[in-house]
Amino acid sequence: MKKLSILLFSAWLVPQLVYANVDNGAFEDWSNGSADSWTTVDSGIAVSESTSVVKSGISSAAINVTTGTQGSTDFRQSIAVTSGQSIEFSTWVYHTEGGMRARLYVDGYRGYSDASVTNQWQQISYNFTPSSSGNIEVGLRFYDVSGFDGSEVVYVDDFEPHDGVGNGGGSGGGSGGGEGCVTTSGSFNLTTDNYASETSWQIENAQSGVEASGSGLSNNTSYSEDLCLDDGDYTFTINDAYGDGICCSYGSGSYELVIDGTSLTSGGNFGSIETFSFSIGSGGGTGGGGTPPDLTGYYANASGLSGYNLKSALYDIIKNHSSQGYSGLWTFYSSYSLDQYYENDGSILDIYAERPTSNDPYTYSAGSDQCGNYSGEGSCYNREHSFPRSWFGGAIEPMNSDVHHIFATDGYVNSKRGSYPYGEVGSASFTSQNGSLLGSARSGLGYSGTVFEPIDEFKGDLARAYFYMATRYENVIAGWDSNSSSVDAVLNGTANQVFESWFVDLMKTWHNQDPVSQLEIDRNDAAHSYQGNRNPFVDHPEFVAEIWGN
Incomplete structure (x- = not known):
């Protein structure tokens, strides 16, 4: 069993109020080195006033926990509650070393703090509705985690129960009672x-x-x-x-x-x-992937540039994104890869199955239809690296989970595409149910091997994903052209142009013929919220010509 240490608080309820009131919960009042209205009953902690690490006001409680043994660090009062009166308890804690986590105690053990979040304030809260009137204990318990060295200071401030119905009091009966949260x-x-x-x-x-x-x-x-x-x-x-x-x-x-x-x-x-x-709030709405940034400010360091200087400036802006892991893509798809643009049925938007002007041949439900095994089209959806991962060396981060180039697609069609380059097909050996093609490249393309051709609706989306890859991985992409014959057919071994001339011309054509859609704009905003960077060629389609010419 893990060793534990405990810190408990309580306070007296003022009888006239319908919500609990912690006395000196802001830790502003101290006498002779002790927090007024709080009593130390055990020897496992030392409590002192802090004026340097404060959430609000001028003081907080600095709690030096010196033991990992449960039951020897109590710091408590007594708090009265009224039956049926909802109370939201919360407190702020500040970890200094990350050797223990705090757990809110409200007549039982509730949520934890995050021990890894150090040198900043974090809030723990719990909404409690007493089943009977009387006294309860409230406070914190500290659980040691790896790294606890036997002594650690945790700051506590603003221990505040407040009226859970959000109306500042009242009897709760009659009209308008129990309005709920005020925000x-x-x-x-x-x-x-x-x-x-x-x-x-x-x-x-x-x-x-x-x-x-x-x-x-x-x-x-x-x-x-x-x-x-x-x-x-x-x-x-x-x-x-x-x-x-x-x-x-x-x-x-x-x-x-x-x-x-x-x-x-x-x-x-x-x-x-x-x-x-x-x-x-009004900035973006719930579930909207966050409020888009001020794009003028986001791209400020690229202002006035052109050619490969512009591309390098964009690389500096979008590099060092926060990888969320390959498994995290499922969550992104469940939230941001839903069909709200064609059938608007909330199914997974599969770019290898979507029929923009008619009913889709099959649909997938987020989460439940993930691949998995497949026996043919319509079995499951998976995570399609539009820029195949064998091209950059396998399951290597951050490329392997970069959502800007990984799309939800039917597993079987994805397997048919394999690692073949995108291109335009002259003679098809496979046609998916939405019209995507696999086969020999058309005459005059500039490449004579096998290619995969998506439907026109998504050609621009994929082209802009490739221009993103050329820019985001400018520092390493020149070395990828020797990883396979397919990637060698697409990459030219440089960090500036990046692609062979036939492929640059094809991607520019697709980019121009299929302009940026609302789907791409929304996905770009969501990707920025998800991993912290944007696709510049969705925000500024003109950057393609400014870098790679007309």
Whole structure:
């Protein structure tokens, strides 16, 4: 069993109020070196006033935990609650070394802090509705993690229970009672599998503060966490320590994030981690992939440049994106690769199956129809590296998970495409149900081998993905042309032009004939929120001609 240390708080309720009130929860009042209204009852911690690391006001409590033994670090008061009165408890903690994590205690053990987030404030919160009136204990418990050296300072500030209905009080009866959250309400619903101890989750705001989190869960149990979020950008993350998700080998776990009545993301079949970014408020709407940046500012360092100097400036802007891992692509597809543009049926938008002007031959549901094995078209969808991964040497990051060039496609058609170059087919040996072709290159293309030709609707999308790859990986792409005969047919071994002349001409033609669509714009915004960089050729289609000529 892990060693534990515990820090507990409580306070007296002012009887006239309908919500709990922590006395000196902001840790502003101190006498003789002790926080007023707080009593240290054990010897495993030392509490002192801090004026240097403060969340708000002028003071916080600096808690030096000197033991990993449970039950010897209590710091408490007594707090009274009223039956049926919803209270949202929250506190802010600040880790200095990352050797332990804090867990909120509200009449039981609740969410954790993230021990790896050091030298910044993060919030832990929990919404609690007492089943009976009386006193409860509230506070924090600290769990040592790898790296705890027997002494660690954790700062605590703004321990605040407040009225869960968000109306500042009132009886809760009569009209208008129980209006809910004053900003944006939601919930996180989780059903664990047979190994719940492996599962943890959190919602983090743009300042890396933890708005809600959960771990230390029970097997095969359903949880529902109420959320109340201000306008802003957020990232939801769910982790599985073993790396097999929560469905379906060892139980039937699942999760769903609901904001303002809309289900933003759900799932259960993932590896070690899934992430989902969303925004609340007028800046971008829920689930919109975040608010697009000011593109003038984003591309400021490329202003006035042209030719390969422009390309190099763009490389400096978009390099060093944050890889989310190959398994993370499933989550991206479930959130941002849905058909809201053609049939608008919410199915996976498969660029090798989509029929823009008629019904699709088959559809896939996000999450449940992932490959997997396939026996033919319509079996499952997978992750198609439009720039084949054998071309850059295999499952190598960050190329292997870079969502800007990896699209959801039918598994069988993807296998038929293989690592052949994109091109225009003269004589087809295979035709997919949406009209994508595999076969010998047409006469006059400048290449005489086997090529794969997508339908016209997505030719520009793929061309701009290739111009992105030429730019994002300018520092390494010159060395890839010897990895296979197919890539050698496309790359010319340089870091400036990058592609053979026949392929540059083809990509420019596709780029011009199939202009940027709303689908691409939305996907680019989502990719920026997801991994932190953009495709410049979606934002500025004119960059293609400015770099590679007309």
